[in-house]
Amino acid sequence: MSNTSSYIRIDKVSRRYGAFKALDDVSLDISKEEFIAILGPSGSGKSTLLRLIAGLDRPTEGRIHFEGKDVTELAPHKRGIGMVFQEFLLFPHRTVRENLAFPLRMRNEAKAEIEERVEWVAGILSLSTMLDRYPSQLSGGQQQRVALGRGLVARPTLLLLDEPLANLDRELRQEMEIEIRRYQKQLGIPFIYVTHNQEEALSMSDRIAVINNGRLEALGERQAIYDHPQTPFVARFVGKSSKFQGVVQPDGATVRLARHDYEFALPPDKKFNPGDAVEIFVKNERFDISSKQDGGVGIPSTVVDVVLRGPFLEYVLETDRGDTVIAVKPKRNDPIPIRERVLLSWNPADCHIFKDGADDARR
Amino acid sequence: MQDANLQRRLILDIPTGFLLLFFVMPLAALVTLSFWQTENYKIVHEWTLMNYGTLATERAYITFFLRSLVMAIGVSVTLVALSWPIAYFIVRYGGRYRIIFSLLLVIPFLSGEVLRLIALQGMLGPAGLVNGALIRMGAAPLRMIMYSNAASFIAFIYLYLPLVVTTIYLSLINFDFRLAHAASACGANRFRIFTEVVWPLNLSGTIVGFMLAFIPTLSASLVPRFLGGPNGTLYGMSMAQQFGESGTWALGAAMGVVLFLFSAIALAILSYGVDLRRTGFTGLGRQ
Ligand SMILES: Nc1ncnc2c1ncn2[C@@H]1O[C@H](COP(=O)(O)OP(=O)(O)OP(=O)(O)O)[C@@H](O)[C@H]1O
Numbered sequence: 001m002s003n004t005s006s007y008i009r010i011d012k013v014s015r016r017y018g019a020f021k022a023l024d025d026v027s028l029d030i031s032k033e034e035f036i037a038i039l040g041p042s043g044s045g046k047s048t049l050l051r052l053i054a055g056l057d058r059p060t061e062g063r064i065h066f067e068g069k070d071v072t073e074l075a076p077h078k079r080g081i082g083m084v085f086q087e088f089l090l091f092p093h094r095t096v097r098e099n100l101a102f103p104l105r106m107r108n109e110a111k112a113e114i115e116e117r118v119e120w121v122a123g124i125l126s127l128s129t130m131l132d133r134y135p136s137q138l139s140g141g142q143q144q145r146v147a148l149g150r151g152l153v154a155r156p157t158l159l160l161l162d163e164p165l166a167n168l169d170r171e172l173r174q175e176m177e178i179e180i181r182r183y184q185k186q187l188g189i190p191f192i193y194v195t196h197n198q199e200e201a202l203s204m205s206d207r208i209a210v211i212n213n214g215r216l217e218a219l220g221e222r223q224a225i226y227d228h229p230q231t232p233f234v235a236r237f238v239g240k241s242s243k244f245q246g247v248v249q250p251d252g253a254t255v256r257l258a259r260h261d262y263e264f265a266l267p268p269d270k271k272f273n274p275g276d277a278v279e280i281f282v283k284n285e286r287f288d289i290s291s292k293q294d295g296g297v298g299i300p301s302t303v304v305d306v307v308l309r310g311p312f313l314e315y316v317l318e319t320d321r322g323d324t325v326i327a328v329k330p331k332r333n334d335p336i337p338i339r340e341r342v343l344l345s346w347n348p349a350d351c352h353i354f355k356d357g358a359d360d361a362r363r
Numbered sequence: 364m365q366d367a368n369l370q371r372r373l374i375l376d377i378p379t380g381f382l383l384l385f386f387v388m389p390l391a392a393l394v395t396l397s398f399w400q401t402e403n404y405k406i407v408h409e410w411t412l413m414n415y416g417t418l419a420t421e422r423a424y425i426t427f428f429l430r431s432l433v434m435a436i437g438v439s440v441t442l443v444a445l446s447w448p449i450a451y452f453i454v455r456y457g458g459r460y461r462i463i464f465s466l467l468l469v470i471p472f473l474s475g476e477v478l479r480l481i482a483l484q485g486m487l488g489p490a491g492l493v494n495g496a497l498i499r500m501g502a503a504p505l506r507m508i509m510y511s512n513a514a515s516f517i518a519f520i521y522l523y524l525p526l527v528v529t530t531i532y533l534s535l536i537n538f539d540f541r542l543a544h545a546a547s548a549c550g551a552n553r554f555r556i557f558t559e560v561v562w563p564l565n566l567s568g569t570i571v572g573f574m575l576a577f578i579p580t581l582s583a584s585l586v587p588r589f590l591g592g593p594n595g596t597l598y599g600m601s602m603a604q605q606f607g608e609s610g611t612w613a614l615g616a617a618m619g620v621v622l623f624l625f626s627a628i629a630l631a632i633l634s635y636g637v638d639l640r641r642t643g644f645t646g647l648g649r650q
């Protein structure tokens with residue numbers, strides 16, 4: 001309440017189901033005009049958090065404030081929110097047009113205004129030709145677009161989106177990502193966007209909140225979350241990376257991999273004790289591949305496959321110990337041929353190192 | 364091929380035959396009889412509209428009919444109004460006791476209708492539980508509930524309440540209450556959630572409940588006989604008398620046809636007046 005700059009404040013919120021904690025002591029401040037993504041694996045409590053913000057559920061502990069006002073006990077319809085549900089929840093007895101008009105009618109908008117808004121939202125979601133159909137006459141993706149439209153249509157003061165693009169094909173999804181983002185800028189209201197798709201989170205949001213097992217694992221600018229994960233879970237979950245086990249050497253300044261003949265210097269900001277077991281995460285695009293003949297250092301590996309992914313090449317490598325590692329490099333006209341022997345290494349500043357078992361210790 | 368054919372015929376023909384034998388045939392017999400005459404306890408095979416003429420002109424029959432119609436509408440509307448909150452409460456707050464609640468609703472059905480009416484007579488009669496207590500306390504007995512239309516009304520409510528509650532309960536238990544959440548997130552208050560989502564999506568179940576009370580009330584004969592008193596004769600009771608004491612079977616048959624037609628009309632109005640799709644009825648499939 002004291003913090004006036006935060007538009008929405010989630011203050012030490014927990015939600016229990018019996019002994020099970022679906023949400024555990026989550027605090028989050030969201031400012032006006034912010035696009036925040038809630039990222040987490042299935043069952044981590046993302047939808048639970050949205051339902052609490054919407055007022056569809058009450059927290060077991062903690063308070064929720066909108067613009068400094070405590071809304072924890074306030075009914076959903078008094079919160080002025082828009083919401084897109086993961087399960088769509090379209091009204092089966094109403095046509096697409098009526099579903100889209102519903103939030104406007106509930107806000108007692110004028111008839112002309114309602115029509116205009118419905119036309120507008122049907123336009124951007126390519127629903128204009130099916131306005132008179134019932135939800136049961138639509139495909140899954142079409143239903144999802146109606147659900148999205150119903151959330152967008154009414155100029156809410158806060159929009160909650162629960163996996164709104166999960167059922168759309170890639171092209172449409174990218175179009176919608178841009179459209180949603182543009183709409184958010186235009187409205188100037190916070191969007192809270194739940195997804196388990198990290199690419200979506202990274203491409204759309206200003207900030208990302210990562211949750212895991214009901215707890216807030218990380219919160220920060222998307223670039224920071226991506227480049228400087230603070231926990232092993234975030235390192236593993238955000239971006240595509242490979243994990244290695246290692247041991248800090250007696251000098252306290254180098255790490256040696258457990259399964260591979262490769263050593264690298266600890267970055268100066270990382271402090272470990274000699275003998276510590278550590279986990280090392282390297283993003284797939286941060287690997288260096290050097291040819292064996294060059295005589296450098298690295299994990300001896302063989303190129304097993306080369307996959308073209310748009311402007312990138314994905315090298316599938318097999319280390320001499322039999323582990324598979326994927327390294328992503330910009331596309332070249334002369335890719336490293338299959339079966340070539342190479343050395344795999346990385347710049348020590350580009351990898352993320354955690355004490356082994358750090359994830360468990362926090363539970 | 365042969366087998367499949369046989370199977371199809373069995374599936375189609377057995378129910379068809381059953382319907383013909385036990386529904387269409389008696390109905391045809393009833394309709395035929397209603398165009399004949401009865402004299403001195405004998406059927407006269409002469410085609411005539413006289414029975415219907417009598418029913419349409421004689422004041423007593425018109426009164427009986429209107430009384431039955433008003434009673435049936437009043438009873439069904441009251442029952443729907445009573446059953447909704449009860450069923451809603453069980454579904455929303457019954458928790459794991461829902462099953463027990465719904466079984467409790469069925470218990471009255473375990474005894475026969477006559478038995479239940481006699482029990483009710485004991486409750487409402489001059490020396491019954493209610494009035495007996497009133498008299499013992501030195502108050503005047505409630506005349507209203509002794510052998511009157513009000514007594515019949517109470518009896519109908521008592522008889523059919525479990526039926527209507529069960530029907531609406533079954534409708535509500537299958538209703539996805541997350542839709543109510545969706546409406547509330549769209550800005551609907553409780554009243555509008557109810558009128559825009561909960562009520563329309565349970566309308567078909569409600570109509571079934573309404574009809575389940577309406578049809579038997581319209582043609583009831585036992586309740587008015589036991590509880591209706593001198594001014595409580597209903598159409599069905601009068602019809603039963605035609606077949607019994609008075610021996611005017613043909614007139615009784617005509618009354619039966621009238622009741623059948625009225626129930627059918629009520630059903631038609633309700634089912635054609637309601638666009639099933641607008642009640643979220645999913646039996647139509649995807650189309
Ligand atoms: N009504 C409930 N009773 C008991 N447990 C529940 C209930 N609702 C949710 N949970 C549990 O709470 C946890 C979080 O659920 P939630 O729906 O928030 O997950 P989610 O992050 O949205 O997952 P997904 O990505 O699969 O949608 C899950 O483990 C779920 O089983």
Ligand SMILES: [Mg+2]
Nearest residue numbers: 046047048086
């Ligand atoms: Mg979810």
